Amino acid sequence: QKEVEQNSGPLSVPEGAIASLNCTYSDRGSQSFFWYRQYSGKSPELIMSIYSNGDKEDGRFTAQLNKASQYVSLLIRDSQPSDSATYLCAVWGFAGGYNKLIFGAGTRLAVHP
Amino acid sequence: DTGVSQDPRHKITKRGQNVTFRCDPISEHNRLYWYRQTLGQGPEFLTYFQNEAQLEKSRLLSDRFSAERPKGSFSTLEIQRTEQGDSAMYLCASSSQGDSDGYTFGSGTRLTVV
Secondary structure, eight states: SSSEEEOOEEEETTTTTTTTEEEEETTTTTTOOEEEEEEESSSSSEEEEOSSSEEEETTTTTEEEEEETEEEEEEESOOOGGGGEEEEEEEEEEETTSSSEEOOEEEEEEEEO | OOOEEEEEEEEETTTTTEEEEEOOOOTTTTEEEEOOOOOSSSSEEEEEEEEEEEEETTTTTTTEEEOOGGGGSEEEEOOOOOOOGGGGEEEEEEETTTOOSOOOEOOOOEEEEO
C-alpha cells in the first residue's frame, strides 16, 4: 500500500463547475496535510494546508480532512481553465526516521471552457 | 529574499558523466530537502539536512548520489556516473525548524541523461 494515494485522473470538469480531488493516507499518526498545485514543467506550489478535522476554506479552495477515515480532499469552486494542473496531496509523515512531506502521485485536472 | 534558488535550471549530460546541482534555501530556513520527480509521479524524498547535518538519506539514493550542505547554507547534490534512469526533475525545498506549514520548493533542475 502506498503511503499517500490519489487517483491519477485526468479529472475533466467544465468551466464554472466544482472540481473534487481526493487523497487517502496510510499513517494514522499524521497530523499535517497539504495540497500543492503543479503546472506542467514547473515546481509544486503550496495552495492549502489543513491540520484539524473538518473544512478549511481559502477563496475558491476548500480542503476537507477526516482523520478517522484517513481521507483528505480539495474542492475547487467555479473552476477556471487556469486551474488546469496536477494537484499533489502531501502528508507530513514519519516514514523512515524523520518527519518529511510524503507526496501522492498527483491528480491531473483539466478544466475545459 | 527571493525564495529557494536552484541552479542550473536544465542540464543535459552524457551517460557516465558526473553532474552537480546547487540549491540556495530561504536564508532563515535551517531545514533543506532534496526530492526527485519523474513524469507522472509525485516528488520522491531523497535526503534531508538540518543545518549542516545530513539526517536522513533515502534508500532510493544509490552510492552514486551524494549531497552536502557546508556551513548549513547552500546545498549541492552530485550524481556520479550518470545513467539514463537518473533523468528527472530534482527539486530542492526548505523550511524552518518546527514549521509545519509545508515546504517552499525551488524551481527545480531538469536533468536529461543521453
